[in-house]
Amino acid sequence: MSTTTPVSSRPRERRLAPRDRLVVATMIIIPLVLVLWLVWLPALASVYLSFTRWNGFQIGTIEWVGLQNYRDITTIYPPFWPAIRHNLIWLVFLFFIPTLFGMFLAVILDREMRGSRFYQTAFYLPVVLSLALIGFIWQLFYSRDQGLLNQVLGTQIDWYGDPNINLWSVLFATAWRHTGYIMLIYLAGLKGVDVSLREAAAVDGASEVKTFFTIIFPVMRPINLIVIVIVVIESLRAFDLVWIINKGRNGLEIIAALVSQNVIGEATRYGFGSALAVIMMIISSVFITLYLRAVFSEERQP
Amino acid sequence: MTKSLPPQSLPASLAATSGPTRRNILRAAGLGGLVLGSSSLLAACGGSDTATGGATTGGGGGGGSVKFGVNEARGSGPAFTRLEAMANTYAEETGTEVSLNAVDHNTFQESINTYLQGTPDDVFTWFAGFRMAQFAENGLLADLSDVWPIEGLGDAFREASTAPDGNQYFVPVSYYPWAVFYRKSVFADNGWTVPESYDDFTALMSDMQGAGITPFAFAAKDAWAPMGTFDILNMRLNGFDFHMALTRGEEAWDSPQVKTVFETWRDLLPFHQEDPLGRTWQEAATAMGNGECGMYLLGSFVVDGVDPEVASDLDFFTFPELDAAIGSDALDAPIDGFCVAAGGQDVDAGKAMAAWLGTAAAADAANSAAEAPFIAANDGASTDSYSELQKKSVEVVQQAGSIAQFLDRDTNADLANTVIAPAIGEFLQNPDDIDTILTSIADQARSILG
Incomplete structure (x- = not known):
């Protein structure tokens, strides 16, 4: 060198x-x-603690238990496998429904149509609300006995309680917020696209759709990458809404909520909770590696 | 639970002598900022203010200051008003400067571990049972045995304030019973009477169903809510001693006795509101209040979930006996009160205030300030402001043969929060999977309790 x-x-x-x-x-x-x-x-300490049993009070009481926490998690801990499944559903759903919809909205609103400011604000509004408030708002819709949804539909569906349905209820509420978030990021990206590119495409006679897919979308690559990262991060750290609803039980098990159940509050399973956190870390690092590879390979290109 | 600390006469030294605590280690590692940061976050949640007794400060008697952590957010209702009134009265009577640190109820509970190991307030609101014993065993609470006995607090309360090491770490201030609540007018309109026996009880439930009324309102969106039903069934079917042994981990969750409880519960489920897992207890209380449901097994805080005119129409009875050999004299009556943090700035000031908080004067100060009184633990406290329900509650609790705290207050917190709570949810989804569910609880209990 x-x-x-x-x-x-x-x-x-x-x-x-x-x-x-x-x-x-x-x-x-x-x-x-x-x-x-x-x-x-903290990350290395978590890895270490994941092989121990500790109630979080006195350093001297940390007890090495080898792989027992991991064995327990995968064999006798009923919420674990549902949680993995729910996190994956969360990721796939978030990617295909609200993300694509948010991008679609951004492209539409970018057209400077009448009232586009109003729509931008309306779609973005949920992002400004705290998730605690969102949980409360949706409880008003989803309540089985007093909720708006059952009143309007004349049904008695237990939106938050039925484990076959509640994940989708929560995903819908999440999507309501996520769509606006993606829309705004994408809208900002679209504003940054060089106008001359569009003009050139229009002069060449390309249709709107073709212009977007062959010119605008490839130019937006950095934004697209950011959106993908945001979706992955959001689905892995999916937590707040579920925690507010029922602390991640009964059909709403997700990894982050399980970690919290074990170490927040009066429960003091620091070793067990750390093992869950390590599993979450391993899953995240798969995505982080993929992302970093994509970013670095891009930088290497001239 | 089996391990116990040697008796300590100097609680302040407890934390210092019982080996390195996490707090010390982390501070040594330079991580103290994190712990301190999170506990000052807790402090910042509420915002503090200070009350000082003006009249007595100059006299030289009293003086000093004490920090008081309360698990009710400022302005959150009568519960906060009562605590604030106690703090103010204490400040006035003793000339002590009381700084109140008010934190939202759930935040307080979720942060309790960090709070006690960071920079806790001297005195703080807490609960009796395992919840208190767990922190006492780990040296985070100051030994209050020199504060006891407190005039007006009997043996039952002293017992509830005692950790497994035989010392007291808690001062009770109030309690509330769990019972079967109903509307007097609904019972009168239908010619129903309070059931005296199990046969009466089943007849009443069938009658209600015949009248198109769901016998029991039922909610399980909050994990603790259905635990009340488990407790009462276990105490009625297996007796108080078995129930307590189970919560202490001395009996197995896959034993035939526990199985009987769940089978009985399964048979009773058709008499309960459907789909409890998405329903809050307030919604269930409303269902009883508007007459959709005939009864509701809940703590006496059920009055907070119904309209005021419905509240005055409420009455209750204790759950009837299911087994004549066991009777019906046991019930859940969780006790709220105060602990003194071993890691507080001034343990002696904390103890002095805790001792006062247990008195009848403290209870009276609280109840005369708030529009809704609590049921005072101290039997010298005035009962003038009590509602009819509360007067009856006092009688019922005094007549009870045995009093449990509550499943999640008596049981190991790890087991209660991470295993039993989701397992009860699982049972309510699949009431026929009792064997699988109980085996799973027992497997996990073995792993947790070691």
């Missing part, structure tokens, strides 16, 4: 004043310490 480096770069490095060097060192060391301390240390 050093032989191919341009000659001029060496003297330039040397010319860094001690003061500048100090600044550079500080700028590297502080984030590094923060990352090690806030990301790697």
Whole structure:
């Protein structure tokens, strides 16, 4: 490497004043310490704790139990496999329904039609609401006895309680929020697309649909990647709404809620909860690896 | 639960002498900021204010300050008003500066571990039962045995305040019984009477069904709500001693006795409201209030879920006996009260305040300030402000032979929250899978309780 480096770069490095060097060192060391301390240390501690039994009170009571937590999780812990399934359903659903719909809305609203500001606000409004509030709002719709939905439909469906239905009820409520989020991100991306590209396509006689798929969409690659990452992250950390509804039981088991059940509140299964968190971390890192590979391979291209 | 601490006469030293706590280790590792950060977050949730007694501060008597953590958000209703009134009265009477840290009820409960291991307030609101014992065993609560006995609090309350090591760590302030609530007018209109025996009870339920009324309102959206039904069936079918042994982990969840409880429950389910898992207890209370359902087994806080005119029409009876050999003198009556944090700034100030909070004066201060009184644990407290229901509650609890706290207050928290709660939900979905469900609870209990 050093032989191919341009000659001029060496003297330039040397010319860094001690003061500048100090600044550079500080700028590297502080984030590094923060990352090690806030990301790697807790992550490694979780991995360690996942092989132990600990009630979280006294360091001395940590007891090494080997793989027992993992064995228990996969054999005698009934919520685990449903949770994995629900997280995957969550990911697939979030990707195919609200994400694509949000992109569709963004493309439509980008047309500067009449009242597009109003629609933007209307679709984006749920994103501003806290998930606690969203949980409450949807309880008003979904309540079996007093809810709007059953009143209007004249049914007695237990939207939040029936384990065959409640996941879809929650996914719908999530989609309501997620659509607006994706729409806004995509809309911002669309505004950034060079107008001359569209004009050139129009001059060449390409249809709207063809222009979007062959020109606009490929140009939006960075935004598309961000959207994919957001969808994956959102579906893995899906938690708030489920936690508000019933703390992730009874048809709404998801991994993040199970981790919390075991370590938040009075339950103190730190080892067991850590093992669940490690499983979640492994699943996430698969997606993170895929994403990083995509990003780096893009950067390498000229 | 089997492990116990040696008796400690100096509770303040408990945390320091019982080996390194997580708090100390983390602080040493430079991670203290995180723990402190999360507990000050808890403090920030409520916002503090300070009450000081003006009259007595100058005299030299009293003085000092104490931090009081309460599990009700500011302005959240009578529960907060009562706690605030107690804090103010204590400040006035003793000249102590009381800083109130008010935190939302659920947030308080979910953060309790971090709270106690971070920078807890000196005195804080908490519950009797395993919930208290678990923190006492781990050295997070100050030993209050020198505060006891407290005048007006009898042996039953002293027992409920005692951890397995034989010391007291808790001061009770109020309690509420679980019973079968109904509307007097609905019973009168239909010519129904309170059932005295199991036969009466089944006849009443069939009668209600015949009249197009669901006998029992039932909700299970909150995991704790259906536990009340389990408790009462277990206490009626297997007796109080078995129930307590089960909660302590000395009896197995896949035993024939527990199976009987679930089988009885399964047979009773057709008399309950359908689809309980999506229903909040407030919605179930409304269903009883508007006459769709005849009865509701719940804590006496059921009055908060119905309209005021319905509330004055409510009455209750204790769940009838299911087995003549066992009778019907046991019931759930969870006790709320106060603990002193071992990690608080001033344990002595905390103990002084806790001792006062147990008195009749404290209960009276609370009840005269709030529009809805609690049922005071102290038998010297005034009952003038009590509603008819509360007066009756006092009688019922005093006559009860045995009192349990509640399934999730008596049982190991890990087992109750992560195993039993979802298992009861599973049972309510699939009432015929009792064997599978109980085997699963027992397997997990073995792994958790070791």
